[in-house]
Amino acid sequence: MSKLWGGRFAKNTDVMVEEFTSSISFDSRMYRQDIAGSIAHAKMLASCGIISQEDATLIIDGLQGILADIEAGNFSFEVSLEDIHMNIEKRLTERIGAAGGRLHTARSRNDQVALDTHMYVREQVGEVAKLLFDLEQAVLDTASKYPDVIMPGYTHLQRAQPILFSHHMLAYFFMFERDFRRLGGVWESADIMPLGAGALAGTTFPIDREQVARELNFGRIYENSLDAVSDRDYILEFLAFASILMMHLSRLSEEIILWSSTEFSFIELDDAHCTGSSIMPQKKNPDVAELVRGKTGRVFGHLMAMLTVAKGLPLAYNKDLQEDKEGLFDTIDTVKFSLTVYAAMLRGTKVNAGAMRQALKTDFSNATDMADYLVKKGLPFRQAHEVVGKCVAYCLNEHKTLTDLTLTEFKEFSPLFAADILEAISVETCVAARNSLGGTSPTQVGQTIDIAKSVMEKQQKRLDMYTKIKL
């Protein structure tokens, strides 16, 4: 296939080089953005008198025909035409003749690919936001569904203090809420229009960049043409957002895997969301959580890869920048699929309140409350800590828990203990007493659920804005 840039070449491109330099196998997914960008460009060229209205009409009709062909599966992408931009432009000229050759006036593939990728990222921010919003809803529903369930809270993966299961889930809600906010930052950075930068320095034609920005619903325009064609910050920001989101999902996965083990038995995953073993008939494995934890690695890898690609590049465009896409696209696909299966898995998960309660019966997670009891009777906290430490050591020796002790036994450790001690260290009291702002008491958790609901209402508005733009 003859090249759009063939003029100065005396030889054909080596087939191996064509394959090596081509990006069509992955950038063809931006065909809608490429066509929408070209239509906006053609309209602008005509209204600025750079091409005739008749040529613009031919170009626009031709591009719409190509769009229909691609959507119908009637378009064959050629490796020899390198990328999505030249595949479409070449086909346009075949369809409409000389007018097709005027489309690339006042434009370079450098600002064209930047435009396509900005539009693609902006659209995908909307898609990811929808799925993230749904996951947040699933987390919030899970938190609201079990308002009274108490579980051991952990530090160092050692039982620490009793907490509400809802409180634990809400911690994840707020992680995802921050992810949603970070996604808003990605949107802002993607919503800048690069077209008109030309190859690097702008163009000699009297173009109207504002018109193109309006046509394509961009909020801003790049101020500097070199920056416009070299900037990949919005991709890096997406990858950073995705890495943090996957890190959160991976942490939750780790807990889900632990909790669904026989040793914990805190939750039961739905059969539909687990897989079996080809040899061990009894197995029911939490593969979804494990794979999400595992896929976190590739997303981190894509972030590192892109940072590394960008770090040594002189201005302006360098072919290295073509390496921005595969990692971005794989990240988008990985994040979307992970969010989708995750929300479904959470909705199918049952909480085993009995196992959580049983765990609390055999531990010392009320020890802090016992120390606090003595403090409230006047003992300095350090001394109270020491007294309770001794009680714990005594119980361990006697194979007892703190609530098994008789009042006589309690009084041997401190005369401040009275009959109300058992009530003071029951798990319900421990949880209800942590009523400080943001604590685990039912009152606080109830208020937090209300806050989370109003967060969701605000996010719904952002979501409507992200998904409003249809190109």
Ligand code: ARG
């Ligand atoms: N396929 C290229 C990319 O993805 C498009 C831009 C090519 N520009 C160039 N001067 N070779 O980056």
